[in-house]
Amino acid sequence: MSPNSIQAAIDTLSSEFDLFDDVMDKYEYIIELGKGLKPMDDQYKKPEYKVQGCQSQIWLHPYVKKGKLYFEATGDALIAKGLVDILIRIYSGRSAKEILESDTSMLKSLHLSEIISSGRQNGIASMLKRIYGFAKETSASQTAITDLAKEQT
């Protein structure tokens, strides 16, 4: 396993979480992550960037830079922001291929019911879907560009 892989990022986080005996300490840590979430440019706080999920509001702005996928996000509740921060740590700065080859079941080792449960009211699950959806779109358009380049040569 590469030290920079998605699995490695998840393992690092889950070993951090394992240090907490008390579930409240774990959530206190997630809240701290939420408070420290890198601010997102306000121009992306628009309906098209809003992630569906009825418990709290989350906005996610995905973009591509030098072939890699990046995510920035914000929300109005601290725990949701903390969970968003965790997903950004895992998925931001990776290639579409790497994301698409990873299975979301890997996230189970984090033992965070808010991420695992896939209810329609779970904004975090919707955010995860958005991340994979963006990876799929990007992968398709990157393939199209490569095909076009091949045709032109």
Next chain:
Amino acid sequence: MYKEPFPFFQNSDIIYLDNAATTQKPQVVLDAINDYYTLFCSNTHRGSHELGNRATQEYEAARKSISSFIGAEANELIFTRGTTESINLLASSYVKEHFDTVIISELEHHSNIVPWQLHELHLVVVPVNEELNIDLNVYECILQEHPKSFISLTHVSNAFGIVNPLNSLISLAHQYGCEVLIDGAQALAHLSIDVKKMDADFYAVSAHKAYGPTGVGALYGKYALLEKMNPYQGGGSMIDDVSFEYSTYLDPPWRFEAGTQAIAQVLGFKAALEFIRTIEGLEAHNAKLLEYAKAQLLKIEGVQLYTYANNVSGNISFNIKGIHHDDIGILLSKQNIMLRTGHHCAMPIMKKLSIEGTIRLSFAIYNTQEEIDICLEALQKAIRILR
């Protein structure tokens, strides 16, 4: 004091304060369901064998018992899947044909908004004042403007516990030639209901919010009105005669019960209401918990209560200044306390109050003052972490 009849609490030490969403079920309800499946499982209103007759008798006895619980006659009670289906049935089988306008209040649950929209009925909304009450003068002005409309109002607000003054609201409505449906989903477990005394034209309930099973409820309607209504769904058990050219239907209430009904749930529903009948001081217990919770909540810094009035039943809604309700909900759940946070399926009133949602404590007979203390201690801990 009332935890013993509920097997859930023998299996769990959870503090359950989400009773407005659904209540736990007593053993007598589970027994009623089990008895049907293990002793006389058979379809109702079909054939003439002994077992089927027994199931039919039990089912119709449940109709009699449940209707009498709300002061109605047996033939005025239609079984449905719950309050939501009751409202949808009425919209589809009656209101869309006889009315253009439906008057509702700002406090309504989505299930008393969306069914009318689905049938493209014109909605007129009665505003509530700062204390979340309907102002009778404002209400009467709306009736003057829209006489002979259909009116659909909640008995008890699911998001804020406000109890509407039904006697005045219904009698005023009748003075202006309107007909009235009352959404009783949040009232059945807490208040004594007499549909005749309040003179409601229709009244809708769900079993599961009153210690009964999920997936069953009822619609009461004055018999003369039920007779005017079209069938809701077609199928077995609702017909008088069928040919390929033409079918005729049974009289109410069977006209509205197509297909095999939720027999076990209906029997469980009856057992739940019989269980409620055995509880002494139900309303006093409820009022005591509400008063206590309100007084204790007001001691917490930054608490914003939404219901200061006295006409409140079953639940209390609040927020903590500067903290998102969802964060509180998650941290309380991690401390073994289950309650609801969010918009409580009443988005329009949340928008009016300029909030995304609230934290709601909703009570049942098994809740205690001690549980409220534990809940509020856990709340203080959550606030400390979040601030």
